[in-house]
Each structure stands twice: as C-alpha cells, then as structure tokens.
Amino acid sequence: MSVDHYTYRVTWSPEDGEHVGLCAEFPSLSWLAETPEAALKGIRQVVADVVAEMQTAGEKIPSPIAEKHYSGEFRVRIPPEVHRALAMQAAEQGVSLNRLASAKLAA
Template identity: 80%
Template sequence: MSRKPANVRLPVDHYTYRVTWSPEDGEHVGLCAEFPSLSWLARSPDAALKGMRAAVAEAIADMIEQGEAVPDPLAEKRYSGEFRVRIPPEQHRALAMQAAEQGVSLNRLVSMKLAA
C-alpha cells in the first residue's frame, strides 16, 4: 500500500474487478480484489461493474482525505517469483522424491504442479 498526496489519484481502471451472480441476492455482484470489504449489487453485470468502480473511486477519495494508505493495483505490483510455503515434512519428502525420480529440481516440480 502506498500513501498518495491528495492531488494524486490512482486510476480506478487499474484495479482488479470481477462480476459474479449472487443466488442469495438474486442480482449480480461487483467485487474488487484490492478492496475486499466493498461490493455492489445490481440487476445487470454492467451496472454491477459501474457501481463497483464508483464505490472504489469513493473509497480511494476517502482514504486519501483521511491520510490512509491506498492499496496499489495488483496489476502494477512487482513480484519476485518467490514465496515460502509450509507443508508437512511427509509431503516435502514425497515431493522431493518425485522431483528426484523425474530428474528436476523440487522448485521446478512444484512450479509445474502449480501451473497444471
């Protein structure tokens, strides 16, 4: 998250949106990955997306006004390609054995499994 001066606005279009059907509400719901506490219900997918984008714009304006950190768009974040995963020792051993049998590194094996 970054703090932006009041005169700098993050483009609302750069955030990660999704529209899905809500059987409980009987309407489409707009969501934004960077703002998981926000949602917008509407009769059409287009209206749900439009409403959600307006809600995000309002949330950003409020956060800037309050001096709060504004989430960076996921699409603009830099990723190292590394992350740690804790697994049970037995699973670690089984994966290491599979990697050895296939003649690949453990990292390569896990990467292939994640990509599948």
C-alpha cells in the same frame, strides 16, 4: 493513481439472485446489480468514492495488484511427509523440486 488499475470481477450471487461486483484490492466492498455491466459500474464507483475519502483523510491507499512488483519467490511451509513425497516425485520425473512445485502451482 487511477482506480481503473484495480482488479475488478463480476460474478453471480445465487444467495442474492443478482450479479455482484468485487474489487480484489478492497475485499470488504461489493455492489449488487441486475446485470453484470451495472455490477461493474457500481463497484467501480464505490471504489472511486472510497479512494477519494481515503485521500481526504490522508489514509494509505492500496496499490493496484497489477502495478506491484513480484520477485517470483515465496516460501511455503508444508508437512515433512509432503516434502518427502514431492522430492520423490521430482526425482522420479528427473526435475528439480522447484520445477515440480512450480508446475503443480501453475496447473
């Protein structure tokens, strides 16, 4: 498994006054740097080091999000009054509740 398949992001940290590199699969890890490129390089190295340590210790390594299979289904619990309001909106628009909810989530 390659650490290149993980989900990396670089953003500006106003608190630190630097760019911060992040990895979605390892939310506790980060790397601060003056440039976005250095932040990305730093977080990728940190992840590679952590994965190597986990392999040595025989620990389970997180799978990259991009390589996971998603069924396209999940359950969401909402208050009954919200359910009713959404059902009414769906009926008024002439679409299924599923179609309405999917469109709202995609927006």
